[in-house]
Amino acid sequence: MDQLNSGAVFGPGAEVRMSKSQLGFIVALGIGSVMLGLVLQLTLLQYLQGFVALSTLFFASMFVFSSIVAVSGMKEGSLVAVDDSEALALNEFPYITVIVPSYVEPAVARQIVKSIWELNYPKNRMQVLIVLEEGDFATIEAYTQLALPKHFKVIVRPKGGAKTKPAAMNYLFDQGYVHWRSDFTVVFDSEDKPDKLQPRKAMVSYFREVVNNPHLVCVQARLAFSQNANRSWVTRMLNLDYLQHFSIMLPGLTRLGLVSPLGGTSNYILTSAIREVGGWDSLNVTEDMDLAVKFARLGYSTLVLDSITSEEAVENAFDMVKQRSRWIKGAIQTYFRHMRNPIRLQQELGWKGFVGFQYVIGAPLVLYLVNPVFWGMTAIYAVTHSEFIQQLYPPLIFYVAMFCFSAGNYMYVYMLKTAAFRTKNYSNVIMGLFAPLYWLLISIAGYVAVYQFLKSNKAAQGWSKTHHKGDNMEG
């Protein structure tokens, strides 16, 4: 009853980077394009023109897709709101299991315990499981020194197996720590500060929406880097990115019924659904994205709740690239895992869902990789007016490319700014104008992610840990 299903329904997880047939397909594609060039006697210029044309088409389709999602996300009701009074009037309290996986995070132990303790939800309808790793003496010591309320439980996971967040969470299910009565499971990171009424709001929104949508399995709260949003340029940009992601893009995706990636924490998921999909992929470095795809494949849906969990952002460009490369690497793992049998995936998601999956999970990586090439070409052309670059753009492609470059970049910057404005972060609106520099960092992270993914299994599954300062941020 308490144990997870095997997860075999989705085939092997991230322990297999790429199947043989996927590898064969990529190699065949490369050889095929070279052969085609030889047969048609294409010159290098024609090859490059082909690359530019394909990329332009890709940018155009990405622009159309993002526009549809953004417009949908900005519509009234896409981001589900629950009033405080409604939340306080809740009188049916499902049993919630709160999981806090913590590794090398002694500094924030007191903070997370306090944050969860302050949640406005009946304590007898809540179980808090803090899972630590054997050998992490500092964190174990930090929790030992705290007088924990009786619905809190600290579990030290013994050594062995993957030392990752999803592995720790699966351990709780496998070992039967998750209460048999548990209706919902929510995960918080150690530095999280959820809105005090969040569990109530999540339940209200669930009860309200499930009437019309019986396949609803998850209420996702918004994440915001509000703990240190104004600390540096990087934190400001990350904050904007999160605002845009959680207040426009994710609501848009859920409204359209497409795969909607789950944020790392604050997802109120039906415990039964977690068990049904076999829990989290222990070796996937973005286990929640993988979980979201699994839900979508089973026909389940999610919604985004307008309630904030405050998080702490990394503060410098180096850490940001490290963190982002992990996220992108996770997207690559998720993409290749679920694309092992594209026909089955299409049958499960339907055409709309399948195309959405390509654009939500796969296409951003291509965008990150190709973007700097085109920005670079534009910059070089602006300075040199190079004839060669001109030749790469036949007239029709030039117009489409011009449109994509101006309208596409304009729209992405606008979405960043607008997310800040709509969430009343007025002082951060101006930061949206610095988006191109931020995208450059993301592209660097994209290249790092691809390198790590291709390098070895160990590198692909490697989890670059982000450390948090918590309330001692000055320190």
Add this chain to the structure above:
Amino acid sequence: MNEGIGQMPRRIVPTLMAVAFLLSVVCFTLVTVNDVGFLHFDTQAHLLIARRVCDSTSPGLAQLGAVWLPLTHLASLPLVCSDIWSNTIYGSIFLALGLVLSIVAIRRLLKGWTVLFRWVVIGICTTLYLLTVGVLRTNVFYSHGLGMIAVSMFCYLVMGYYMFKFVFELTNSTYAAVIAWMVLMLNPNVLYLQSTSMTEIPMYFGVLLSMYTFWKLCKEPSNHKWLFWNGVASVIMCTIRYEGWVIVVAEAAIYTYVLLRNRVRFWDLVGHLAEWGFVALAGVIGWIVWNMTIFGNPLEFQNGTYSSPSNWVSGREAGFGNLRVAFLTYGWGIWDTIGMVVVLAVIGLFIYVVSTRLRRESFAPLLPLVMIPFFGFMIYKGQRPMQVMQTEDTLYNIRFALIIILTVAPMVGYLVRRSRVLAVIVGGCVLFSQFALFQDPGITTLIEPQRASSYVFSQLQIEAAEWLGDNYDNGTMLLEAYGNEQLQFLSGINLGNITYEGTYRLWEPVLNAPYANQMEWIVMRGPYSGFAEDRVWTTVRNQQSFIDHYVLVFENELYHIYKLAQ
């Protein structure tokens, strides 16, 4: 300002729209029948610009050029180029698809009616559709200017709706809204301009939309909906005529003031302005980027060869260098284009200022007034020339003053917001004012080009155009487009055969060696009474290969037309 605004009156709005439609069609017919639609040189130039996008030696959006802002040209493209796209395979598929979808839609709409009735309706609609397709496949929308005039007429109709809506919400009075509508929509100059391919009416529509959305925004300065829609309206306004740029600057200043009065913190203020400006200024910035992309000069529209003020300012204008006369000129311009109703507007303005005490949202209806200091100063500096009968016994660019009607109309409406009796009296005054304006000084925006077309310069162009229309054999031609618009448009020659300054990478080589580049016709304009000669005249005439191979086939005091010797 007015809490609890009532519903817009259901019957009056459609009635006014129907009246506006009738007025629009009747005026267009009158203008066309009397052959006064193309008297302004600019009407032809606008059509040529739009047409060259699809029909020129190097077609493409780059033909939109840099001097005039592009939105009206872009909006008219589907009609101005209708014969070209509708005759392609894609155009045919598109039109066929349109027919099928129309039939499906009509069948659905008429569900419940008898089969016979449904098929009769479908038959009539199909016939109309086929007629439309037939017309689309001719170049009538270009050659008769209908493509661009249709845009103007459409803007006239929608402008009337927004004037009514704006004044109704501003005053919560149907009478006020109707009076404002009458001031704007019955003005003879507005009616004339909507029947031409000039860009004034589309611009007034953009400005009015911007005023309305700005009014909403000032009431709720952090409402993202109005922030966005005001931005969109500003983009429309700023991509039709440069006057829009002045108004958008005024909006920026007023919005800042409104935010400061709301005691917004500095970085929040910056955030609001950034959010607003990112959309509202997109048209301006986009145009600068376009100029840089196409011409390599971000300010080509301001200081380029064909956009320098020296092209249209002679320096002999009375307002040039004389601030008092400059402002007086603009004032007379307002009087001559809007009429006596201006007096009522001044009274209305006084009451408006006193009763609103210039609250934060009360600036929006006054936005067009920034054009008074702007044009006064521009006339004084010689950047924008304008002349009126009262100061110089001539007319030039008198339409610049007509934009003030967008403030005059709501102010006259405001005057009658509380009294039906006053509304009836003022309504009578408005009708009398429009009639009096029609009588004296007349439709000044029409009189001005009528006088200009009677000048010898214009007559000489028409003469050359007529000769060319009769004798041109469709051969390749070298001709500078700038300054010779009338010749190109009226002659009806095939634009796809002309090498001109907009021909990508070919203009200079052909100009320097027309014979080597197989030019069969060469048209050049010489110097004439203060008008400079064109570049073909200055560059080609002394070339030996030209002298050896071309013969003069037409000559008047302005034009020399040469043809390749057989």
